[in-house]
Amino acid sequence: MQFVVNFPLFTIVLSLFSGALCFMLPGKAARRYTMCYEAFLTVLCLWILQYTYLNGAFTYVMGEFPAPWGNEIRAGVLEATMALIFMIIMLTAVFCGYRFIEKDLDLSKENLYYALLNLMTAALLSMIWTNDLFTGYVFLEILTLTSCGLLIVREIGRTTLAAIRYMILNLLGSGLFLLGVVLLYDLSGHLLMVPIQNAIRELAADPNTFPVLTISTAILTIGLSIKSGLFPFHFWMPDTYGWATPTSAAIMSSLVSKAYIFLLIKIYWRVIGIDIVERMPIRNILLVLGIAGMVIGSVQALHADNINRMAAFSSAANIGYIFMGIGIGGVAGYTAAIFHIFAHAVTKAMLFLTTPRLAEVSGDSLLFKELQGSGLRDRDAGVFFTISAFSMIGIPIFAGFAAKLQFGLAAVEDGAGWRLILVFLALAVSSMLNALYFVRTIIRIYSRPNESTRMEVRPHHRAGYNVPMLVLTVMNLFLGLFSWVTVDLIHRGLMMFS
Amino acid sequence: MKERFLKWFYGESDPMEHILDCAEVPDESREEWKYEEHEIEREISRRVHTQSVIRAERRGFYAFYLIIAVISCLMLIGVLLFTVSQLPRYGVENPRAKEVVERYVEKGLEETGAVNIVSGMILDYRAFDTLGESHVLFTALLCVMILLRLDEKNKRTRYENYYTVLADPYYDISTDPIMRIAATITLPSIFLFGIYILLNGQISPGGGFSGGAVMGAALIIYAAAFGFTVTDRVFTYRMSRCITFLSLAFYSFAKGYVFFTGANGIPNGVPKGTPGAIFSGGLILPLDIAVGMVVACTMFGFYSLFRRGSIGGE
Numbered sequence: 108m109q110f111v112v113n114f115p116l117f118t119i120v121l122s123l124f125s126g127a128l129c130f131m132l133p134g135k136a137a138r139r140y141t142m143c144y145e146a147f148l149t150v151l152c153l154w155i156l157q158y159t160y161l162n163g164a165f166t167y168v169m170g171e172f173p174a175p176w177g178n179e180i181r182a183g184v185l186e187a188t189m190a191l192i193f194m195i196i197m198l199t200a201v202f203c204g205y206r207f208i209e210k211d212l213d214l215s216k217e218n219l220y221y222a223l224l225n226l227m228t229a230a231l232l233s234m235i236w237t238n239d240l241f242t243g244y245v246f247l248e249i250l251t252l253t254s255c256g257l258l259i260v261r262e263i264g265r266t267t268l269a270a271i272r273y274m275i276l277n278l279l280g281s282g283l284f285l286l287g288v289v290l291l292y293d294l295s296g297h298l299l300m301v302p303i304q305n306a307i308r309e310l311a312a313d314p315n316t317f318p319v320l321t322i323s324t325a326i327l328t329i330g331l332s333i334k335s336g337l338f339p340f341h342f343w344m345p346d347t348y349g350w351a352t353p354t355s356a357a358i359m360s361s362l363v364s365k366a367y368i369f370l371l372i373k374i375y376w377r378v379i380g381i382d383i384v385e386r387m388p389i390r391n392i393l394l395v396l397g398i399a400g401m402v403i404g405s406v407q408a409l410h411a412d413n414i415n416r417m418a419a420f421s422s423a424a425n426i427g428y429i430f431m432g433i434g435i436g437g438v439a440g441y442t443a444a445i446f447h448i449f450a451h452a453v454t455k456a457m458l459f460l461t462t463p464r465l466a467e468v469s470g471d472s473l474l475f476k477e478l479q480g481s482g483l484r485d486r487d488a489g490v491f492f493t494i495s496a497f498s499m500i501g502i503p504i505f506a507g508f509a510a511k512l513q514f515g516l517a518a519v520e521d522g523a524g525w526r527l528i529l530v531f532l533a534l535a536v537s538s539m540l541n542a543l544y545f546v547r548t549i550i551r552i553y554s555r556p557n558e559s560t561r562m563e564v565r566p567h568h569r570a571g572y573n574v575p576m577l578v579l580t581v582m583n584l585f586l587g588l589f590s591w592v593t594v595d596l597i598h599r600g601l602m603m604f605s
Numbered sequence: 606m607k608e609r610f611l612k613w614f615y616g617e618s619d620p621m622e623h624i625l626d627c628a629e630v631p632d633e634s635r636e637e638w639k640y641e642e643h644e645i646e647r648e649i650s651r652r653v654h655t656q657s658v659i660r661a662e663r664r665g666f667y668a669f670y671l672i673i674a675v676i677s678c679l680m681l682i683g684v685l686l687f688t689v690s691q692l693p694r695y696g697v698e699n700p701r702a703k704e705v706v707e708r709y710v711e712k713g714l715e716e717t718g719a720v721n722i723v724s725g726m727i728l729d730y731r732a733f734d735t736l737g738e739s740h741v742l743f744t745a746l747l748c749v750m751i752l753l754r755l756d757e758k759n760k761r762t763r764y765e766n767y768y769t770v771l772a773d774p775y776y777d778i779s780t781d782p783i784m785r786i787a788a789t790i791t792l793p794s795i796f797l798f799g800i801y802i803l804l805n806g807q808i809s810p811g812g813g814f815s816g817g818a819v820m821g822a823a824l825i826i827y828a829a830a831f832g833f834t835v836t837d838r839v840f841t842y843r844m845s846r847c848i849t850f851l852s853l854a855f856y857s858f859a860k861g862y863v864f865f866t867g868a869n870g871i872p873n874g875v876p877k878g879t880p881g882a883i884f885s886g887g888l889i890l891p892l893d894i895a896v897g898m899v900v901a902c903t904m905f906g907f908y909s910l911f912r913r914g915s916i917g918g919e
Contacts, residue, residue, distance in 0.1 A: 113865060120861035123740055127853040130747070131846060169733040171867035172716070175705050178733035213756035219747050226744050233737065245737035249744055256748040267752075286685070293692050296702025306701055319691045322684060409613075476615060547614055 111158040112165050114151045115182050115236045118190070122148070122229030126222045134217030138205055141221045145198040148228065152194050156187035160596075164603040166238055175302045181238035185445070185600020188593070189369060190235050192449055193362050195582065196456045197228060199575035200361075203460040204354030211261040211352040220260050227253040227358070234366050240288050240378060241298045243370055247284065251277045251334070254363050257355040258347060269346035276333055276343050280367075283330030290323035291378070300377040311383045321387045324379055328371060328389055335367040337393075337430050338400030341423035345411070348419035348459065349473075356415070357459040360422045361452040368429055368448060372441060375433075376604040385436050394434025394526065398533040400427025405540035413473045414462050417544060418455070421499060424537060425451045432514060435530060438601055439520040443513035445597045450498070450506035450586050457495040457579045464488035464572070465552060475551055482552035487569060489552055491576045496545040498583050501538050506586035511538065513594065718877035719807040719886035728812075728889045736860050739813075739896050743853060746903045755914035781830075788830035795823040799901075806893040807886035813896025820897065821904025828905070833913065836905075842916045845902045852895040859888055859895075 125144050129137040159165070164183030171177070201224070212220060226249060233246040254277070259270045292298055294316065295306035310316045333340040348356045375384045384390065404424030411417040425447070432444025462473065468484040469477045482489025498505035511534055518530040586593055660667065693699040709726055717725030727735045803816030828836045866873040878885035906916045 113868070116861065116864055116868070120736075120857050120864075123736070124854055124857045126740065127743070127850050127857070130743075131850045168868045169864045170729070171863075171873075172730050176708055177730050180733075215756050216751055216754070219751055223744065223747055223751075226740060226747075229740070230737075239734075241731075242734055242737065245734050245741070248741050249737060252741065252744040252748060256744065256751055259748070260751050262751075290688060290692070293702070294699075296699060296704060296706075298705075316691070316693075319688050322688045479615075551615075 109158065111154055112167055112182075114155050115167060115180050115232075116169070118148055118151055118232050119180075119229055119236065122225050122232060125225035126229065129218050129222035129225055132218055132221075134214055134221075137218040137221040138201075138208075141224060142198070142201055144225070145194060145201060145228070148232075149191065149194040149198060152187060152191040155182055156184065156191055159184045159187050159603075160599075174299055175297055178242055179238040179299055180233075180236040180242075181300075182236055183600050183603040184596055185603065186235050188449075188596050188600065189445075190232055192452060192582075193231055193235070193366075194228075195578065196361050196452055197224075197358060199579055200354045200357040200456055200460065202575040203572055204352065204357065204463075207353045207463050213262070216260065220257070223253045223256040223260075224354075224358075227257070227363075231362060231366050234370050237370075237373075238301070238377075239299045240291065240303065240374070243374075244281070244285055244288055247334075247367070247370070248281060250363060250366065251281060254355075254359055257359065258351050260355070261350070261352045263350065265346065265350045269343070269350055272343050273347050276340060280330045280333035283326050283333070285330075287323050287327030287330060290319070290326065294319065294323065300373075303378050304380055307379060307383065311380070311386075320379075320383070321389070324384065324387060325389055327374060328393070331367045331371040332393075332396075332430065335364040335371075336423055336426050338396045338403060338423070338427055341400060341404060341420075341426065344423050345407075345416040345419040348422060349413065349415040353460055353463040357456040360419070360459060361456040364422075364426060365429075365448045365452055368426075368433075368444075372433065372445065373604070376441075376601065381441075381605065390434055390436050391526075392434075393430050394529070397427045397430030397432075397434050398529060400424060401431065401533055401537040402427075402540070405537055405544070409540065409544050412475060414465070414475065414478060414548060415459070415473050417548065418458050418462060421541070421544075422451075422455055424541070425455070425499075428510070428514065428537075431530065431533065432517065435514070435517045435521050435526065437517065437521055438598065439513075439517035441601055442594055442597045443510070443517040445601075446513050446586075446590070446593060447510040449593060450510040450583075453506055453579055453582045453586060454495045454498040457491060457576065457583070458499070460576070461488045461492040461495065465492065475548070478548075478552055479554060480552070480556040482549075483555065487573055487576070491580065492552065493549055494580055494583065496549055498587070500542045500545050504584065504587050506583045506590075509587045509590035513590070714880055717886060717889070718880055719889050720881050721807055721809060721812075723810070724806045724812050724886065724889050724893070728892050729887070732860055733864070736856065739856060739899060740853070742900060742903050743849065746849075746906055749907055749910055750916070753910040753914055754916070784830045788826050792823055792827060792830075795819065795826070799823055799897075803893055803897040804883060804890065807889040808881060808883070812889075813893035814900055816893070817897035817900025818904060820901040824901060824905040825908045828908065828912075833909070840905070845906060845916050848898050849902050852898040856892060856895045856899075859892065863888065 121144075125140070129141065132140060159182055164181060164186075166174075166179050166181045168174075169178040169180060208217065208220060230246040230249040230253060234243055234250065237243045237246070251274075255270045255274050258273060259266050288298075291303060291307075294310055295303045297303045297306060307320065310320055336344050344360075348360050351359065375381055401424045404420050404422075404427055408417045408420035408424065411420055429444045429447050429451070432440050432447060434440070435443065464485050465478055465481040465488050466473045469479075469481045472478070482492065494505070498507040501507040501511045514530065514534060518527050521527065709722060709730065713722040713725045713730075714720060717729040719725035719729070799816050799819035799822075801816075802811035802819055803813065806812030806816065824836065824840070863873055863875070865871075875887040877887050880886075884890065909916050
């Protein structure tokens, strides 16, 4: 056994330790430490990816007790890719956003912010690596609490209200998830993923227990889709993402809601078994809700008068895309869904990190009418905003296009029928709506303002902002131009799942 | 039509404001509270009035919302009751479910060295979950600190009578003689009981979480009866931070070490001790102490933050 297999354990334990350490450090030191630490984590994740790509997936026993008795974590190509992309986005979000953190936070609380960020890293990574349903639940709780903390840290009244709403819905989601875990435990007598799946293979053959199995799966699905913001439950998004400090908004929209979806996919593949899930009606419901989310999220984004709220509603629409991929089903559908998780994570982080810069040169206002010409005043932010907007619309060479292409391919592979027509219609309508509100915003930020008020230009802190943004742009272009690399990784990872 | 489109395009209006309820949180940030004392009442009644007007306008929507909520709750209850009625009886009709439990019960003592099987289970078999669980509490402490620790932003926006309430002897129970005498009598035994629960986690019911909660409660009673000036002499912010940090760091590294050695097949060299003695169960005792410290500090920290907006004397 090589030393690399210990790395997933190290990433989790060191992140938990970093949380406690940042609690002790003064604010600035905590920030520097977090930056170095995230970079270190990125390297570890890259190493794990390389190892799993060459040698296949491995499970790692947490302690002396093997599978049905002790905890386990597992790393495969998909988990490692996910962790790598998440860590890169986390790193760029901290690098681009720390100036805003300093501005939005009270200085005495800066170290608490970074402590929460490290705990969130631990929770995200544990949810990615976990091979145990209950571990998933424990770290899902930490993820919920840290998200609330990262939200309320900008002590304006709106964030507190938004956090209360977020908290109530998320706790509902956690409660349903726990109920689902309890039901599965009662049916199978296990909490680790592989033993549960073995038990479920037998149970699913029995027509008497199949309805109970369907209900448990449905409860798990509802819990996690509330937490990630699928269509009827998406209305907490605009307030949450719209008022949080930019780093928090980027992390919460790009990583947190995606981690829940990843856990759901992992449960479908490794706990219930994908062939059994496809026999349940859940798939069609997710398809319809996903498509409804795509359209209604976009319509609400049209309706927003504030750029961050628009981006938040667009997040709701994109969560709809991902669930549509899950609804299409099959290896191709899940590949498309996971590809869109990556594409949207990269793009939305970029979007949420550029809008505050645009607002900064427009008198700290996020309203469209104030943003007129902001792309001319802050050229860097304008360019990066345009890139991410193009990617959101789905213009070729950017990641968004490749993702939409994957959805189309998956729908074709699924076979002709109402599902194919529905998916293609939804893709067309949603792309058109996306284009409508993003092109409008681009025109807005690049048209000259009528009166020459507030024409200050922002030249400082350029390298510290542009380098991480360029990294995100390169990732975006890589996902768009060389999508087959990522698709191949996802495909290998999914094959390792079963 | 063209005019409306242009207005939307320039960001001056939205075309669908009457079509979709986007459920925005009303803009009433606390920074707006710049009113004089006598104006506050009027401002509150004005806002309450606005809210009631909005409610009256949307009465149909609220009724619809209520009905849907009740129906979906009833449906969920029905579905869950149906599911429970369909479940196999635990352990009787479901022999598979026994596999894990049997090993915990039959071999737990031998493998973990703890007489209390629950402790052996949560701190040895499934220690990774508990490692996460102890950080849930720490996360909660961080969130409460962010919300309630007084800073420049908080102080400016607190209601003005906040400090007068704090200084009012009527609200200060620490001058109450009954409270003081009762606390003097009971506190030593509560502290001792807390320490007992904490140290005997591997032998009898108890352990870090419950023992720490009792000790935290004792600290809270102490502060309530004798005032914060007494506790601040011993229990400062710095000390509470140090205790929390050292306990959590010890926990993470001890468990990390055990996971690492266990997974790599290296003997970890932690003595199991004699079952039933105080030094038994391997790492369970030190871990219980670490968890207990964190829980006690967190409980007292919550109380202190809610009472006066800081954890201890700075």
